[in-house]
Amino acid sequence: MTDLATTLAPERTAPVPVRPRERSAVGRRILVGVLAILLLAALWELIKVVVPDAGGHLGEASVLPRTDDLAMPHVWTIVDRVLEPETSATGSPTVLSAMLSACWFTLRVALAGWLVGSVGGLVLAAFMQRWQLAESALVPWVVLSQTVPLIALAPLVVGWGGRIHLGELEWQRWMSVALIASYLAFFPVTIGALRGFQSPPAAQVELFRAQAASWTRTMRSLRLPASVPYLLPALRLGAATAVVGAIVAEVSTGTKGGIGRLIIGYAQSASGDPAKPWAAIIAAALLGLVAAMLVSLLGLGLGRYRYAEVT
Amino acid sequence: MSAVEARGIGKVFASRSGDVSALEGIDLTVAAGEFVSLIGPSGCGKSTLLRLIADLDVPTSGELTVFGKTPQQAREAQDYGIAFQQAGLLPWRTVTANVELPLELHGIGKAERATRAAELLSLVGLDEFAGHFPHQLSGGMQQRVAIARSLAERPSLLLMDEPFGALDEMTRERMQTELVRICAESGAAVVFVTHSIPEAVFLSQRVVVMSPRPGRISAVIPVNLGDERGEGLREDASFFAAVTAVREALHGTPVTARGVDLR
Amino acid sequence: MTAASVRRWAAPVVVGVVALAIWQAFVVGAGIKPYLLPSPTAIVEQLLLVVPLVWSAALATGMNVLVGLVVGAVVAIGAAIVAARSRMADTLLSPTAAALSVMPIVALAPALNTMFGTTSTTPRRVVVSVVVFAPVFVNTLRGLRQVQPVHRDLLKAYAATPRQITRTVTIPGALPYLFTGLRIASSTAVIAAIVAEYFGGLQNGLGSRITSAASNSAYARAWAFVLGAILLGLVFYLATLALERAVARRQGG
Numbered sequence: 001m002t003d004l005a006t007t008l009a010p011e012r013t014a015p016v017p018v019r020p021r022e023r024s025a026v027g028r029r030i031l032v033g034v035l036a037i038l039l040l041a042a043l044w045e046l047i048k049v050v051v052p053d054a055g056g057h058l059g060e061a062s063v064l065p066r067t068d069d070l071a072m073p074h075v076w077t078i079v080d081r082v083l084e085p086e087t088s089a090t091g092s093p094t095v096l097s098a099m100l101s102a103c104w105f106t107l108r109v110a111l112a113g114w115l116v117g118s119v120g121g122l123v124l125a126a127f128m129q130r131w132q133l134a135e136s137a138l139v140p141w142v143v144l145s146q147t148v149p150l151i152a153l154a155p156l157v158v159g160w161g162g163r164i165h166l167g168e169l170e171w172q173r174w175m176s177v178a179l180i181a182s183y184l185a186f187f188p189v190t191i192g193a194l195r196g197f198q199s200p201p202a203a204q205v206e207l208f209r210a211q212a213a214s215w216t217r218t219m220r221s222l223r224l225p226a227s228v229p230y231l232l233p234a235l236r237l238g239a240a241t242a243v244v245g246a247i248v249a250e251v252s253t254g255t256k257g258g259i260g261r262l263i264i265g266y267a268q269s270a271s272g273d274p275a276k277p278w279a280a281i282i283a284a285a286l287l288g289l290v291a292a293m294l295v296s297l298l299g300l301g302l303g304r305y306r307y308a309e310v311t
Numbered sequence: 312m313s314a315v316e317a318r319g320i321g322k323v324f325a326s327r328s329g330d331v332s333a334l335e336g337i338d339l340t341v342a343a344g345e346f347v348s349l350i351g352p353s354g355c356g357k358s359t360l361l362r363l364i365a366d367l368d369v370p371t372s373g374e375l376t377v378f379g380k381t382p383q384q385a386r387e388a389q390d391y392g393i394a395f396q397q398a399g400l401l402p403w404r405t406v407t408a409n410v411e412l413p414l415e416l417h418g419i420g421k422a423e424r425a426t427r428a429a430e431l432l433s434l435v436g437l438d439e440f441a442g443h444f445p446h447q448l449s450g451g452m453q454q455r456v457a458i459a460r461s462l463a464e465r466p467s468l469l470l471m472d473e474p475f476g477a478l479d480e481m482t483r484e485r486m487q488t489e490l491v492r493i494c495a496e497s498g499a500a501v502v503f504v505t506h507s508i509p510e511a512v513f514l515s516q517r518v519v520v521m522s523p524r525p526g527r528i529s530a531v532i533p534v535n536l537g538d539e540r541g542e543g544l545r546e547d548a549s550f551f552a553a554v555t556a557v558r559e560a561l562h563g564t565p566v567t568a569r570g571v572d573l574r
Numbered sequence: 575m576t577a578a579s580v581r582r583w584a585a586p587v588v589v590g591v592v593a594l595a596i597w598q599a600f601v602v603g604a605g606i607k608p609y610l611l612p613s614p615t616a617i618v619e620q621l622l623l624v625v626p627l628v629w630s631a632a633l634a635t636g637m638n639v640l641v642g643l644v645v646g647a648v649v650a651i652g653a654a655i656v657a658a659r660s661r662m663a664d665t666l667l668s669p670t671a672a673a674l675s676v677m678p679i680v681a682l683a684p685a686l687n688t689m690f691g692t693t694s695t696t697p698r699r700v701v702v703s704v705v706v707f708a709p710v711f712v713n714t715l716r717g718l719r720q721v722q723p724v725h726r727d728l729l730k731a732y733a734a735t736p737r738q739i740t741r742t743v744t745i746p747g748a749l750p751y752l753f754t755g756l757r758i759a760s761s762t763a764v765i766a767a768i769v770a771e772y773f774g775g776l777q778n779g780l781g782s783r784i785t786s787a788a789s790n791s792a793y794a795r796a797w798a799f800v801l802g803a804i805l806l807g808l809v810f811y812l813a814t815l816a817l818e819r820a821v822a823r824r825q826g827g
Binding site: 131 | 585666669675681685720724769788798
């Protein structure tokens with residue numbers, strides 16, 4: 001009979017070897033990235049040419065997008081728009097600078113959330129590694145929480161803004177956003193760290209046991225280094241979900257200043273200014289990439305622990 | 312016609328640090344119905360030689376024929392059956408379906424496949440496990456399925472690459488006895504790669520001893536233990552004598568007798 | 575049942591019950607206002623009142639998830655097959671999938687609403703498909719690539735045609751990976767479908783109900799819809815998990 005814990009236990013896949021990254025590979029990656037963007041732009045324009053302006057319907061459902069300049073502006077229109085001022089008001093900053101400052105705002109909130117969530121996840125994973133009972137009791141809940149849309153709670157945290165006082169500290173809206181981001185980062189990191197801590201084979205664990213090494217010592221010298229291949233992808237995934245969480249939370253809490261607000265605000269002006277919403281989307285995409293890249297930098301100093309990576 | 316005919320075979324692998332010569336000047340003839348073992352330390356090229364015969368790799372130099380054809384022709388005509396160290400069973404197929412695989416690939420009808428698979432499974436003593444999946448079998452049973460599969464098309468040549476290498480000693484000896492019986496029944500020639508001296512001696516009519524860097528044949532030792540090879544043979548003086556002969560050939564010097572202290 | 579399996583079953587249940595009890599006691603005892611946190615009993619009370627509404631909303635969202643999951647998976651499988659065959663396609667597709675997996679896809683929702691019309695369900699389904707693409711693509715490709723050397727040698731020794739190799743070894747070997755990808759994708763798909771509703775458009779799904787209940791200060795009702803969302807996520811997770819296990823069992827995993 002399979003029981004709940006094994007049913008819900010994280011799968012144990014073997015590490016996938018990481019090829020050593022050569023310097024030329026970085027240049028190649030950039031080239032591929034540029035090529036992919038160019039192809040995407042070409043595909044975009046092709047769809048505009050091929051698909052009728054009114055889009056396509058299959059019965060009730062619309063299956064092809066409207067392709068007029070209102071719904072799908074030309075690529076060059078979008079690029080132009082990014083470089084122009086945000087509004088017609090004099091002294092208005094360009095859309096680009098608005099994008100960058102929104103990214104910066106959301107990035108900080110998301111990283112704050114990611115940091116809190118990751119530390120929490122590591123601590124919980126160590127706790128579960130230490131006490132088998134805690135693992136049995138909590139892992140099903142952690143896995144479940146990861147698979148159910150807890151992000152749905154986001155609109156409910158809105159109510160907290162300005163209404164909670166923790167001593168001197170007044171609860172700010174951005175804290176609600178960071179809280180949701182941390183919540184989303186927490187689960188992948190917990191699971192990744194737990195799998196990593198449990199990854200050393202019995203022979204290695206028994207070696208430490210035979211030397212009468214303490215739990216802390218085993219954790220520091222064996223489990224923590226061994227967890228790196230599991231932890232890095234988990235931290236990266238955590239950063240990506242933290243960004244999603246921050247954006248969604250901004251939208252549902254109506255927090256100003258970040259990408260979420262920019263997406264909604266620009267979407268509202270879509271009828272008069274069709275290129276603007278796409279600028280916000282590009283900013284969001286870049287934000288996700290930057291957050292993942294920042295976390296990947298953590299891996300740079302950990303070369304010798306990264307003989308493999310498990311996603 | 313001989314089963315395998317190799318003349319001056321060489322194989323060079325290109326690697327980042329230059330070319331590596333895996334085999335050099337290999338001359339070997341395996342007669343039809345003959346059991347020949349290839350033995351030697353790791354890196355002596357014994358598996359490479361087997362793979363060349365199977366046309367899984369191509370020799371860099373020399374001439375190689377299998378039943379008078381090129382290895383490729385022989386492979387395409389399915390003149391040989393093959394078994395590896397890993398059983399290599401497809402995990403999503405039942406034991407029967409695994410044995411049927413080669414027949415299925417070559418368009419043999421369903422009914423005929425079923426009859427042949429049943430025959431083969433009783434030959435290797437696994438009739439009861441026909442409907443099982445590989446993971447439900449022990450390592451030795453999996454290997455027996457792999458051997459049944461290699462015999463599916465009644466090949467006149469069997470190529471075996473350490474098929475018992477991962478088995479425990481007891482299972483191994485039982486499998487060897489069975490293999491001797493199966494070969495006697497099928498009359499196929501066998502090229503058998505191993506690194507166990509008693510195994511090579513017990514099974515073969517000739518033991519080909521190889522040495523590494525580059526892979527060469529250093530000795531060919533005829534073993535004439537007769538066709539009736541039962542468990543008793545393992546205790547026989549002629550068996551030990553042959554084991555000693557192979558061991559000496561492997562080490563390149565006579566093995567010092569027990570009790571003589573050379574220090 | 576052995577002691578170990580009792581512990582494995584009982585421990586999580588005990589934790590759940592205790593957590594609920596503490597939640598209830600904390601909310602009632604400390605007089606927490608519903609806008610901060612309603613009590614579990616208040617949520618269940620509301621849920622019973624709005625069951626038909628939760629059901630229809632879950633159906634609408636669930637349909638978006640299902641269609642998006644199927645479309646996204648089909649596209650991803652096709653792309654993985656192409657990438658497994660062509661090196662050039664792989665160098666383009668793999669980094670794209672990696673980039674997609676870290677981007678907040680849901681940001682596309684408002685623009686898709688403009689493209690497909692705000693009264694259409696298509697924008698949400700497109701968001702779900704894009705979200706599903708990366709995990710299914712990555713896992714399927716890994717599966718297509720993992721043919722064991724011994725199987726490759728074996729099929730070559732049998733002089734099998736490329737078509738036979740694909741049918742007997744490559745596809746059956748890749749299936750478990752494909753279903754693992756689908757299982758991973760299913761949870762993100764549900765999340766994406768719900769979150770996409772926060773960005774405007776049709777007001778018939780769970781996400782829209784949560785926002786509208788929250789903006790009407792009906793917090794317990796909003797939580798009841800959240801509970802519905804959790805159940806929907808669970809349904810998709812368990813369904814794909816069952817599929818994954820059924821396939822893995824055939825493989826002896």
